[in-house]
Amino acid sequence: MLGLMQDRPLTLPHVFHRAEQLFGHKKIVTATATGQDTISIADWAVRVRRLATVLDTLGIGADGRVGTFCWNTSRHLELYLAAPCTGRVLHTLNIRLFPEQLVYIANHAEDEVVFVDRSLLPLLWPNVAKFETVKHFVVIDDGASAEIPDDPRIHDYEELLAAAEPFAGRFSVDDENRAAAMCYTSGTTGNPKGVVYSHRSALLHSLITLVADGIALSEHDVVLPVVPMFHANAWGLPYGCLLAGASVVFPGPNMTPQAIVDLLAEHKVTVTGGVPTIWMGMIPLLDGADLSSIRSVLCGGSAVPKSLSEAYREKLGVPMLQAWGMTETSPIATVSSINSHMDDWSDDAKADARARQGFPAPLVELRIADPDTGEEQPWDDSATGEIQAAGPWIAKEYYRGEGGGEQYTADGWLRTGDVATVDRHGSFRLVDRTKDLVKSGGEWISSVELENEIMAHPAVAEAAVIAIPHEKWVERPIACVVVKDGQSVTAQEILDFLESRVAKWWLPDAVEFIDEVPKTSVGKFSKKTLREKFGGYQVAAPDA
Amino acid sequence: MLGLMQDRPLTLPHVFHRAEQLFGHKKIVTATATGQDTISIADWAVRVRRLATVLDTLGIGADGRVGTFCWNTSRHLELYLAAPCTGRVLHTLNIRLFPEQLVYIANHAEDEVVFVDRSLLPLLWPNVAKFETVKHFVVIDDGASAEIPDDPRIHDYEELLAAAEPFAGRFSVDDENRAAAMCYTSGTTGNPKGVVYSHRSALLHSLITLVADGIALSEHDVVLPVVPMFHANAWGLPYGCLLAGASVVFPGPNMTPQAIVDLLAEHKVTVTGGVPTIWMGMIPLLDGADLSSIRSVLCGGSAVPKSLSEAYREKLGVPMLQAWGMTETSPIATVSSINSHMDDWSDDAKADARARQGFPAPLVELRIADPDTGEEQPWDDSATGEIQAAGPWIAKEYYRGEGGGEQYTADGWLRTGDVATVDRHGSFRLVDRTKDLVKSGGEWISSVELENEIMAHPAVAEAAVIAIPHEKWVERPIACVVVKDGQSVTAQEILDFLESRVAKWWLPDAVEFIDEVPKTSVGKFSKKTLREKFGGYQVAAPDA
Known part of the structure; x- marks a missing residue:
């Protein structure tokens, strides 16, 4: 027996039309090279409707991939809606990719057009000869002075919009499983892999940004997404803001800490999110600004150190809200909320709780399993296992079958590659990436936990722990340490510091000082680079 | 091109397993005839698993209708999950129905079993001979002394549970469009009609009870649903609480204002909801209780008078949160939130805003249209029209095609029968039911607005306005007024009072004093009864 409810697909046109109809008076602000642009949702919606016509005029296929190579701006948000609402697929290209990755991704996705901010054109254009499918480059003039090449494939965004009639009527996408957007994982190994979001997954994920025990986006909010719109759709914030009717402030190209702080203060931002x-980088600036409007600082992309969260709690009066996920999980999978069983915990214990990745979001199912055997592990906060994920906004495979399915279990759950413990209330705590675990004498050492302990030393700015091959123990950890400016510390002092904080057999076999931890294109520690650098390292067997 | 997201159906087993896995330590309290029962979600979940086995043992069909005739209790909540999680259909019977309606509904739905609270057995049992499909009656002993007939069809709930092994493993419903629950509309005209909720609609509606600009259910909440669980699934609160991890307090059979107030205070309830x-009825008791824990008093089922909302704001410090909807809309369609454009409004203007039905919930689309021509009306807060609704939890037809589809438009929207204006920000304001409008001289008079103005008179307890036939104007309004205990007022005094408050041609042609306004089984004004009573009424032509 079937229910007798209306067959209304869960699609992004709902987000667009809801914003247009209910929130036309709300504003979107974009910081530019020369000042700030402010546009009402009503005017922005007309531009989306014009852009829909432009995509037709350019001859973009019915499900053609629409590439973007843009900062966070209201015009990027126009593309966020116009592409999927007309059945095309928004493909956000990461502006920090290495050229060969960028070319690989655009060709692999078969992008038909790339919309590019003028300030980013110099990053894109040198690769243009290698793009095999892109027929048009549409330059969005953001006030930058970058020269525009004389090339028939190049169009001006504003000229195209001015010449286009606004699409009339309601956008409609019949099949909620149709592709809406795609994003490639940064992939520290192998080629980047494409994650393809559906309308259904994007809409459901947007709803989750509204729930009270999460980001809780509201019509009263003013949201500044620092997280780039090419990172898993800026964690769903853009669509979530439109659905909730929140005001949005986009930082544009100037991502310096001072610029962000100034925007937060000027626009009385209530919610912001970033890595x-x-x-x-903003901590030194917090004392000098009135940030009293902020109610939530969303933090994700990598584990949030307790000290960082506590610094914000001390200076802003609001702790960070940690969320965990990845491109393959749309990305919100957990939120580190303070639940009622913690009500009588000390401030310090609550800070520890916030440093965990937290509880599965509604509709998301998580489990931990032995990475080798697949055996499910208990939720006792002691057993570790790889997090596996299931849910309507979790990827089931990569675009064009890349990766051969090895990142998915036989029963269809995503293998996230993150290793965690889970407490009995369901709070997840990351301990490592499966590939970064150090397997010493048959036991696991968590590189992340070791890094956190090293970074607790007052003279240490950053630390990365990698495994190096070892004759007796198979692998042993070594620590690569960046010392804070103006401070000094010796290897022995760090080992002494660790002695009371970790098991003796966890003590690194060596401490190497480096100038900075190499980062991937999305700002994560690139341990691959460190492993290459220290691959031939030889240490004596530890005396443990 | 399709998205590559996991094919995870949106089904109620997710709600059950999430609650069981994450919120096992949370409590459900039920007030009983003799005290209070408290059960942990973990223990409750085991009982749901036993109940799943019981449904098999009783031989209930794979999609058999499982009737309930129960108060709001944790055992009713067991049925809420066990029936749909095993593929059956929960059918909540309204305990306030007249016997012939009850029999009609149970037969029409083809209920195979009815679970009945012992205290309600005397209401049910006299009709048992007329039930054509019910094979089993399972009595839930709630401590009442009602005699249990000696009949082989009667079973004891606790005995069945004790004898059943808990279902092991995960519940699974493959098709999210499968029926999960059904509820019949009270229907002031014609036979009651069945609305059939799907798993998809029930789960999405549950999510909506979690969004920040709505009820915003949280793990920190303690929720007391006064609204009966046989009214559109208690407005989605039971499933919403399980999804959010909120604690629940069920009032059981004692629904007196004092009993409710006592429960609210004792359990530090944060959210409650009712008509x-x-x-x-609770206003006189508010001063005597500590209700400082309450953050939201949800009110719906009929329009919320401004004076009522303001009384709560004055006494509790929190205004009422009005929601509008109906059985056919699952029921939440609008929520009367205070949006940011009202931030600088006066308290009185905000109170007026709260007395409106408010803004469409996410995923719900609403429009107003002329009830006769179907022409869509503008959102200028002046034009009136029947509200039409679309969305994934809005009914597309009634069970077994009852009503012949006349309550649905050609393009598949629900005709709600409620007439409203909408302001330019999308806030809906009910002015009447289509069938209660008074059509005088080609113009509409809103019976509801007229009633509100009459009820503003200090001596008036209740007022109902109905149309009576009129030779010249086709219809004219008359007012049926209930005077407050210990007060007195004349018809002329009421007309004088109205003179400055409504247009002259709106003034009722007569004021009749009655002892009480007749109510339907769900507590709404039964204007049908009044129209029957005053059908032959003759009045002189007004001098307008």
Whole structure:
């Protein structure tokens, strides 16, 4: 027996039309090279409707991939809606990719057009000869002075919009499983792999950004997404803001800590989100700005150190809200909320709880399993296992079958590659990436936990722990340490510091000082680079 | 091109397993005839698993209808999950139905079993001979002394559970469009009609009870649903609470204002929900109780008078949160939130805003249209039209095709029968039911607005306005007024009072005093009864 409910597909046109109809008076602000642009949702919606016509005029296929190579701006948001609402597929290209990755991705996705901010054109154009499928480059003039090549494939965004009639009527996408957007994983190994979001997954994920025990986006919010719109759709914030009717402030090209702080203060931002590196860089500026409007600082992309979260709690009066996920999980999979069983915990214990990755979001199912045997592990906060994920916004495979399915279990769950423990209430705590675990004498050492302990030393700015081959123990950890400016510390002092904090057999076999931890294109520690650098390292057997 | 997301159906087993896995330590309290029962979600979940086995043992069909005739209790909540999670269809029977309606509904739905609270057995049992499909009656002993007939069809709930092994493993419903629950509309005209909720609609609606600009259910909440679980699934609160991990307090059979107030205070309830009548009855008790934990008083089922909402704001410090909807809309369609454009409004203007039905919930689309021509009306807060609704939890037809589809438009939207204006920000304001409008001289008079103005008179307890036939104007309004205990007022005094408050041609042609406004089984004004009573009424032509 079937239910007798209307067959209304869960599609992004709902997000667009809801915003247009209910929130036309709300504003979107974009910081530019020369000042700020402010546009009402009503005017923005007309531009989306014009852009829909432009995509037709350019001859983009019915499900053609629409590439973007853009900062966070209201015009990027126009593309976010116009592409999927007309059945095309938004493909956000990461502006920090290495040229060969960029070319690989655009060709692999078969992008038909790339919309590019003028300030980013110099990054894109040198590769243009290698793009095999792109027929048009549409330059969005963001006030930058970058020269525009004389090439028939190049169009001006504003000229195209001015010449286009706004699409009339309601956008309609019949099949909620149709592709809406795609994003390639940065992939520290192998080629980048494409994750293809459906309308259904994008809409459901947007709803999740509204739930009270999560980001709780509201019509009253003013949201500044620092997280780039080419990172898993800026964690769903753009679509979530439109669905909730929140005001949005886009930072544009100037991503310096001072520029972000100024925007937060000027626009009385209530919710902002970005990776830990961004928030670390802003700490020195927090005392000088009135940030009293902020109610939530969303932090994700990599584990949030307790000290960072506590610094914000001390200075802003609001702790960070940590969320965990990845491109393959749309990305929100967990949110580190403070639940009622913690009500009588000390501030310090709550800070520890916030440093965990937290609880599965509604509709998301998670489990931990032995990475080798697949055996499910208990939720006792002691057993570790790879997090596996299931849910309507979790990927089931990569675009064009890349990766051969090895990242998915036989019963269809995503193998995230992240290793965690889970407490009995369901709070997840990352301990490592499966590939970064150090397997010493048959036991696992968590490189991440060791890094956190080293970074607790007051003279240490950053630390990365990698495994090096070892004759007796198979692998042993070594620590690569960046010392804070103006400070100094010796290897022995770090080992002494660790002695009371970790098991003796966890002590690194060596401490190497480096100038900086190499990062991937999305700002994560590139341990691959460190492993290459220290691959031939020889240490004596530890005396453990 | 299709998205590459996991094919995870949106089904109620997710709600069950999420609650079981994450919130096992949370409590459900039920007030009983003799005290209070408290059960952990973990223990409750085992009982749901036993109940799943019981449904098999009783031989209930794979999609058999499972009737309930119960108060709001944790055992009713067991049925809420066990029936749909095993593929059956929960059918909540309204305990306030007249016997012939009850029999009609149970037969029409083809209920195979009815679970009945012992205290309600005397209401049910006299009709048992007329039930054509019910094979089993399972009595839930709630401590009442009602005699249990000696009949082989009767079973004891606890005995069945004790004898059943808990279902092991995960519940699974493959098709999210499968029926999960059904509820019959009270239907002031014609036979009651069945609305059949799907797993998809029930799960999406549950999510909506979690969004910040709505009820915003959270793990920190303690929720007391006063609204009966046989009214459109208690407005989605039971499933929403399980999804959010909120604690629940069920009032059981004692629905007196004092009993409710006592429960609210004792359990530090944060969110409660019910119809205006309930909250009116509680006003005299508010001063005597510590209700400082309450953050939201959800009110719906009929329009919420401004005076009622303001009384709560004054006494509790929190205004009522009005929601509008109906059985056919699952029921949440609008929520009367205070949006940011009202931030600088006066308290009185905000109170007026709260007395409106408010803004469409995410995923719900609403429009107003002329009830006769179907022409869509503008959102200028002046034009009126029947509200039409579309969305994934809006009914597309009634069970077994009842009503012949006349309640649905050609393009598949639900005709709600409610007439409203909409302001330019999308806030809906009910003015009447289509069938209650008074059509005088080609113009509409809103019976509801007229009633509200009459009820503003200090001596008036309740007022109902109905149309009576009129030779010249086709229809004219008359007012049926209930005077407050210990007060007195004349017809002329009421007309004088109205003179400055409504247009002259709106003034009722007569004011009749009655002892009480007749109510339907769900507590709404039964204007049908009044129209029957005053059908032959003759009045002189007004001098307008």
